[in-house]
Amino acid sequence: MNDETIIKPREHRRIGKYHVDGILGEGAMGVVYAGHDPDIDRQVAIKTVHKHLIDASGDGDWLERFAREARAAGRVLHPNLVTIFEYLQQDQVPYLVMERIRSTTLEDRLAAPDGLDLQEVLSIMAQILDGLACIHAAGIVHRDMKPANVMVTENGTVKLTDFGIARITAMDKTGAGMIGTPSYMAPEQFSGGDVDARADIYATGIVLYELLTGKKPFEGGGIEALLVAARSENVTAPSQIVPEIPSALDDVVLKAMNADAKDRFASAADMRDALVAALPTADGTASIRLSTSARPKRDQAKVGSNTMLSRMSSQTLTQVERHLIDKIGPMGRVIARRAAASATNNEELLDIILKELTQEDERHEMHASLLRLLAANVGPAPAGISDDNLHHLIALLKPLLGPISTVLVKRHAAKSTSIEDLVQALSDTLNDPAEKAGFLKAAQSDQRPHPDGKGI
CATH class of the missing domain: 1.10.510.10 (Transferase(Phosphotransferase) domain 1)
Structure with a gap:
């Protein structure tokens, strides 16, 4: 499912006064962008709701009620709450500008x-x-x-x-x-x-x-x-x-x-x-x-230890189910579960699911939307990227991003086709030019063994 809310990678755009640097996360309801406040040189997170969901609500008071709730939340300040800096609307889409934390x-x-x-x-x-x-x-x-x-x-x-x-x-x-x-x-x-x-x-x-x-x-x-x-x-x-x-x-x-x-x-x-x-x-x-x-162990007779069902978070699986239900009806949940229980990687999962769609344009749209969702999967890296590669990249990022590095590396690895693609994608998460250059130099000069015999 395509949505005009999504700002494409490397597309230069602003939301209000804020520069959009990339996507921090995406779910069934909306997107969280990495943003920058140019007035005070501050990194922010900008959360929004998918435009197609707003349009589908058919409720003329939706934006007004959203604004009222958001502003009430923004007045509450506490060290254990994510601070909301601003609420704004652009092209009839609501945005919450919040503190960005590692x-x-x-x-x-x-x-x-x-x-x-x-x-x-x-x-x-x-x-x-x-x-x-x-x-x-x-x-x-x-x-x-x-x-x-x-x-x-x-x-x-x-x-x-x-x-x-x-x-x-x-x-x-x-x-x-x-x-x-x-x-x-x-x-x-x-x-x-x-x-x-x-x-x-x-x-x-x-x-x-x-x-x-x-x-x-x-x-x-x-x-x-x-x-x-x-x-x-x-x-x-x-x-x-x-x-x-x-x-x-x-x-x-x-x-x-x-x-x-x-x-x-x-x-x-x-x-x-x-x-x-x-x-x-x-x-x-x-x-x-x-x-x-x-912790309870899964029934290995029902769920293989290496299947996507055993590695995907419940939130990711639920989002995949929703996408399928929206496209093909209630059977979408059954198809999603069945595919996750038999597939051992993202591509196998997509192949099984996409066979249920008969229209080429539908398959193309579903493939793109599911790839974004599967980026949230933190299971093992796909074939072609070794565990040594992942551990080394995590070690390089941790001094810059902290514990979130592990999640970021595995998320990007799930949708990267090569180690080179993965390194470039991870470098794009760094906003500081010096940090980005240092990371690229360290990652690209690494000579750790690679499955094809080459270094990173």
């Missing part, structure tokens, strides 16, 4: 092979709750709290994003009036009625459960099954999955996840206090390592 998402952190110790869990959760307390005090409910909306900077600072405008731009719209991501939605959200800050408390409880155990408390079965599970009180306590977890921490998680809103923590501050009390840092519990062995 970070990974909490979703990426959860996908890392190493576990989390309790001290890191405490730090992340305390900052999440501090950020939520701030927006709740301003009368804003996030409505879409999940690991993908939690940014973690290289120094460990946590920043919440997409708060306040989720009611209009949430990535997952599960039905009329229902907004949020089903796995993190409180029972009252499924009805599409009004929600308050306690819905965010519930979602934060789910996030805490996932940080501790490496799994969600309720898995699969569709929205109806999730609702039934969320309303029940039969939740496996985290300590039953990871025995080292203190029982006091079980109490915090289960209280936050209570099906009845009135029995949850009354505020984010209350949950934070309970969490700190459950995780004393002076008696040795904070040094316990939550091993990746506590």
